Amino acid sequence: MKLHELYPFPEERVNRKRIGRGRATGQGCTAGKxxxxxxxxxxxxxxxxxxxxxxxLARRLPKRGFKNYPFKVVYQPLNLDRLLEAFAGQDAISLDDIYERGLAKAGALVKILSQGEVAAAVTVEAHRFSAKALEKIAAAGGKAVTLGAVESGDETPTE
Known part of the structure; x- marks a missing residue:
């Protein structure tokens, strides 16, 4: 049997139900409704x-809990090793440079995390830094510049 020889059997072909075409069809008058x-x-x-x-039902049931999703702040994580690999030999890394290289989506809030080692002094701009990332940058003689408003309870901005 070849592909062009395939066909549906007559008993498998079912004509669509034509409703509202007269009483003699069995589906006239109210058309089955x-x-x-x-x-x-x-x-x-x-x-x-x-x-x-x-x-x-959705209105009968009691609502519980607090929904914070309208105010949730989402940061795009970026590890030090990936950052320094992309900007090898540079001593200053701005947020615009991070966006241009595609390490973070344009306009996204960026948080620098501590994975990786910092060998040379480097100045890094980001919205937030983890505590260990701050330590590593400072230990190498670099500077971490925190941009934008930092909410209360976050790490203190350092320069």
Whole structure:
């Protein structure tokens, strides 16, 4: 048997149901929708969660907890080893340089993490630094410049 010889058997071919084409078809008159009511009307469909005007389940159940998602601040992590590998030989790394190299999405808040070693003194700009990353940069004689407003409870900005 070849691909062009494949075909559906006659019993597998089912014609679509043609509703509303006269009483003799068996699907005339109300076209299988019953008599009157919302579901008999054209163009009307209920939403799956609609309960016929009854108080919906999502509104009947008590709400608990605190939702902080509108105020959540998400930082894009960047390890020191990846940062220094991308800017080998440079003594100053600005946030714009990080965006241009594609190490972080443009406009994203960047947090520098401590994985990797700092061999030379380097000045790094970012929105946040982990405590160990600050130690490593300072130990190598470099400087960490924190940009933007830092929320309370975060590490203190260093220059």
């Amino acid at each position: 019953g008599n009157k009511g919302q579901n008999a009307r054209a163009g009307v469909s209920e939403r799956p969660w609609f309960e016929g005007g009854q108080m919906p």
